[in-house]
Amino acid sequence: MTSTVDALQTTSDSTETGAQQIRDAIREAIVERRLSPGTKLSESDVGNLFNVSRTLARAALQALSYEGLVSVEKNRGAFVAYPSPDEARHIFAARRLVEPGILCEAARRITPSEVQHLKQLLLEEGRLMNERGQSARRAEIKASGDFHLMLASISGNLIMQRFMEELVARSSLVIALYGQSSASSCGHAEHGDIIAAIERNDIETACHLMLHHISHIEADLDLRERKSFGLKEAFEP
Amino acid sequence: MTSTVDALQTTSDSTETGAQQIRDAIREAIVERRLSPGTKLSESDVGNLFNVSRTLARAALQALSYEGLVSVEKNRGAFVAYPSPDEARHIFAARRLVEPGILCEAARRITPSEVQHLKQLLLEEGRLMNERGQSARRAEIKASGDFHLMLASISGNLIMQRFMEELVARSSLVIALYGQSSASSCGHAEHGDIIAAIERNDIETACHLMLHHISHIEADLDLRERKSFGLKEAFEP
DNA sequence: CGGCATAAAATCGTATACAATTTAACCGCC
DNA sequence: GGCGGTTAAATTGTATACGATTTTATGCCG
Incomplete structure (x- = not known):
């Protein structure tokens, strides 16, 4: 039941480490519009999708929020940003x-x-x-x-x-x-x-x-x- | 033995939550030059200083690295940035x-x-x-x-x-x-x-x-x- | 049948635990 | 005394665990 984030499958050619790799993959998916604004990015789903723990998933989502591509609402989770x-x-x-x-x-x-x-x-x-x-x-x-x-x-x-x-x-x-x-x-x-x-x-x-x-x-x-x-x-x- | 980061004591007036508060405190310390470029910011020390776990300390340091105020070197830790x-x-x-x-x-x-x-x-x-x-x-x-x-x-x-x-x-x-x-x-x-x-x-x-x-x-x-x-x-x- | 209170599930926030890597300490040896 | 190598301590990387909050489901009553 990995909800709506299946659009993330991408050629993982990178040699990077940990959260960066996940961050880059999600960013690419957002920029290429495989992920629509408003889509929920749950930490567990992201973690499962990339076979890492919630820790790394969370770090990646945090990073994306600093770039303005993802907005995290306290106690509610992360969403692909929906710019006003x-x-x-x-x-x-x-x-x-x-x-x-x-x-x-x-x-x-x-x-x-x-x-x-x-x-x-x-x-x-x-x-x-x-x-x-x-x-x-x-x-x-x-x-x-x-x-x-x-x-x-x-x-x-x-x-x-x-x-x-x-x-x-x-x-x-x-x-x-x-x-x-x-x-x-x-x-x-x-x-x-x-x-x-x-x-x-x-x-x-x-x-x-x-x-x-x-x-x-x-x-x-x-x-x-x-x-x-x-x-x-x-x-x- | 909380090494060199004792310069961080600051009036914690904020009402913010979690890592943000720590990030802001450290940023202020850096901007006001109570922390010198190159100073090591170990996750445990930061955590102890603010009475939180390494998890939050780490998150704060990550955030600061996105702003360019801290540079984190893989497997070596975080340091106050030393711009070239x-x-x-x-x-x-x-x-x-x-x-x-x-x-x-x-x-x-x-x-x-x-x-x-x-x-x-x-x-x-x-x-x-x-x-x-x-x-x-x-x-x-x-x-x-x-x-x-x-x-x-x-x-x-x-x-x-x-x-x-x-x-x-x-x-x-x-x-x-x-x-x-x-x-x-x-x-x-x-x-x-x-x-x-x-x-x-x-x-x-x-x-x-x-x-x-x-x-x-x-x-x-x-x-x-x-x-x-x-x-x-x-x-x- | 619909609305509200309550309970269950899901999800997030934070702490702790353990593996991997780096740093230091130590010790024999030249 | 200094140098290289081995081992112990410290520190980071990642996973798991548990309490708190939100969301969804359930069921009672009007």
């Missing part, structure tokens, strides 16, 4: 705030080989976009995030990189919740434009493109308060 | 990256009552600066950080606020390690200038002042590689 519309806005505001700066620094330091790597990422992203099937969709989601993470990595600031990892992961949750266009894709073309601008060293426009890109993603959301119809209003005309 | 010069640079680079943006947003939203609150904070900071004694020094350190945190709080973005909390706390560690001028103070006058600029709605200069302010703090650091003299070089002319 306000939280969603804050996440994208944060991205608008930091990504231009990251991009600037990345553009200043980027090497030709890294440009190649970025382009390769873009190509892969495009390939996945034209493929069909669940697993391609998941890979596409991941790839579109990886573009932004790659820039953070190139910027060379490990602290900003970690922060971006958090923001990208939480963005995925937000899109899962409030995204409208089934083409969930995060503007593949715009990624290309940004790379082009970087390549011709036009940092100014690269930053502007990035800002627009983030706004486009956010524009695809429907962040109106869903007032959950708690009362009988749900059945009155 | 590079890490220190990254922390201040991150602050230069985000604080102007936070300031902008804060200035846009600030209310008169919040301006008052900021000024009050400034006053308190000044008062502590002219007082002497260990505990005044600690309070001063905290107050100078609180100015930056207050701005983040006014900006209304909880995510940026959390991030700033992390950055300010880690900055305190960096200053403890690499700060030179015994006047550890984080430019009290500059805080005042920034408030003034905000008050006359001159956001442009407020941002510039903030950037300079952060650079001034960083300029007071000596971030040269201390190559620890591992060899006999330490005793050769």
Whole structure:
């Protein structure tokens, strides 16, 4: 009776130790939207699923709560985070705030080989976009995030990189919740434009493109308060 | 034999539950520099000090490691973080990256009552600066950080606020390690200038002042590689 | 038949127990 | 006296145990 968390089966290729491995697996499942916001993650279930004790399961869930991907309610348990519309806005505001700066620094330091790597990422992203099937969709989601993470990595600031990892992961949750266009894709073309601008060293426009890109993603959301119809209003005309 | 962590005794006024309380107490001790970088924080010692089991002590230490204030080495234990010069640079680079943006947003939203609150904070900071004694020094350190945190709080973005909390706390560690001028103070006058600029709605200069302010703090650091003299070089002319 | 009180089950919070690893102490040996 | 190796102590990693809280099930009564 391992309830609803069976979506976690994943290729455990890692060599990591203990709770980290579990944390990473669950994070991946959340980011790839195999786990929906609000899903309960009971400590026993997680532990059983990964064949470890509740101790480690609990540690993993705690870790995820620090990243904002899981919310733990005292004496009630852990749930895949269900970001509020306000939280969603804050996440994208944060991205608008930091990504231009990251991009600037990345553009200043980027090497030709890294440009190649970025382009390769873009190509892969495009390939996945034209493929069909669940697993391609998941890979596409991941790839579109990886573009932004790659820039953070190139910027060379490990602290900003970690922060971006958090923001990208939480963005995925937000899109899962409030995204409208089934083409969930995060503007593949715009990624290309940004790379082009970087390549011709036009940092100014690269930053502007990035800002627009983030706004486009956010524009695809429907962040109106869903007032959950708690009362009988749900059945009155 | 509760080794070196006795610096943790603090007014436990909190009403929180479990590990959080311990985490907060240790964080405060680190930020106020009662605990020096590199100090070992053994799980048993922490547990005994707070009269809880190792389970909770461990959870608290894990939490602090996610904030970058503690580094845990596998099978070796937890230590107050000892940021490298590079890490220190990254922390201040991150602050230069985000604080102007936070300031902008804060200035846009600030209310008169919040301006008052900021000024009050400034006053308190000044008062502590002219007082002497260990505990005044600690309070001063905290107050100078609180100015930056207050701005983040006014900006209304909880995510940026959390991030700033992390950055300010880690900055305190960096200053403890690499700060030179015994006047550890984080430019009290500059805080005042920034408030003034905000008050006359001159956001442009407020941002510039903030950037300079952060650079001034960083300029007071000596971030040269201390190559620890591992060899006999330490005793050769 | 539905609502409320009570009891049972499930789940979380924390402590303790035991295995694995690291650190130190000790001791014979050069 | 100093050095390497072996053993004991200390510390961490993980599992299990037990009390507390929440959730669900049960049954009584209106």
